[in-house]
Amino acid sequence: MNRSDFLGNVRNYNGKGNWSVEAVQTRYCEYCAAFHVHSSRSLDPKELREGDVLWIYPIMDEVILGIEEGDVACIALGVDFVEEDALFPFGATLKSNTARALRRTRLTEIQKSRLRERISTMLALGVIPHEMREYAKLLRTIGVGELWHRLERDVPRDNPYAMRFYRSLRGAEGLPV
Numbered sequence: 801m802n803r804s805d806f807l808g809n810v811r812n813y814n815g816k817g818n819w820s821v822e823a824v825q826t827r828y829c830e831y832c833a834a835f836h837v838h839s840s841r842s843l844d845p846k847e848l849r850e851g852d853v854l855w856i857y858p859i860m861d862e863v864i865l866g867i868e869e870g871d872v873a874c875i876a877l878g879v880d881f882v883e884e885d886a887l888f889p890f891g892a893t894l895k896s897n898t899a900r901a902l903r904r905t906r907l908t909e910i911q912k913s914r915l916r917e918r919i920s921t922m923l924a925l926g927v928i929p930h931e932m933r934e935y936a937k938l939l940r941t942i943g944v945g946e947l948w949h950r951l952e953r954d955v956p957r958d959n960p961y962a963m964r965f966y967r968s969l970r971g972a973e974g975l976p977v
Contacts, residue, residue, distance in 0.1 A: 806849075806854050807852075808849075808851070808852030808853055808854060809852055809853045809854070810853075810854045810856065811853060811854070811855045811856065812856040813855070813856060813857055813858050813889040813890060814845060814856060814858055814859055814888075814889075815886060815888050817886075818884075819860075819881075819884070819886065819888065821844075821845055821856070821859050824843060824859050824860075824863065824877065825843050825859075827877060827880075828841075828843050828863075828873050828874070828877060831872070831873035831876045831877065832873045835872050835873060835876075837872055837873065839871060839873060841862075841866055841871060841873075841874070843859060843862050843863065843866070844859075844862065845857050845858060845859040845861070845862060846861065846862075858888070858889065858890055858894055860881060860888075860894045860897075860898065861894070861897075863877050863878060863881070863898070864878070864894070864897050864898055864901050867898065867901035867902060867905055868901050868904070868905070870905055870906065875902065875905055875906075875907065875911070876911070878898045878901060878902050879902065879907075879911045879914055879915060881894070881895065881898050882895060882898060882899060882902070882915060882918055882919075882935070883914065883918050892929060892930040892931050895929075895931040895934075895935075896930070896931040896933070896934040897934075899931060899934035899935050899937070899938045900934050900937070900938075902915070902938055903934070903937055903938045903941045903942075907942065912942040912943075912945075913945075915938060915939070915942060916939065916942060916943070916944060916945055916947055917947070919935045919936070919938065919939045920939070920944060920947040920950065920951055922935070923936075923951060923955060923962055923965055923966060923969075924950055924951055924954035924955055924956075925954075925956075926955075926956040926959040926961075926962045928959070928961040928962055928965065932961075932965060936965045936968060936969065939969060940968070940969060940972040943973075944969060944973065948973075951966060951969070
């Protein structure tokens, strides 16, 4: 049965716009072309049908699997996802899992720079979502680099959560906490 022919209740746990299933699949193909790689990976979200309900699970679960397997197009999508501000169903879990997978894979210097910028900006602004734990681990792995000066200057000293991650990063760099 084609999903569009389904007459029951559809519970789609994917984003809209740039993060819809179709948009992610399209960007995946574009990244494959840009990186000159051929992939036989089918980025299709898992689906479960039970009675008159069809659950469509997040396509990012499939992207995360691709990151873990070293798929360069999935890695690029993962970096994009970490940079995204929009809210998603299961967003904290998906973003945490994406950061964990990115931490364990090979990243280009440009990707590292983008991730450093995103995570350090969040920390400097005192934006500490649930996934910051994994983001901080990712930042420790790739290093804060040239952004230490901004963190030193801008981290909100009155935000205990921001300060916790800031101290953790300083300790990982061997700097006085």
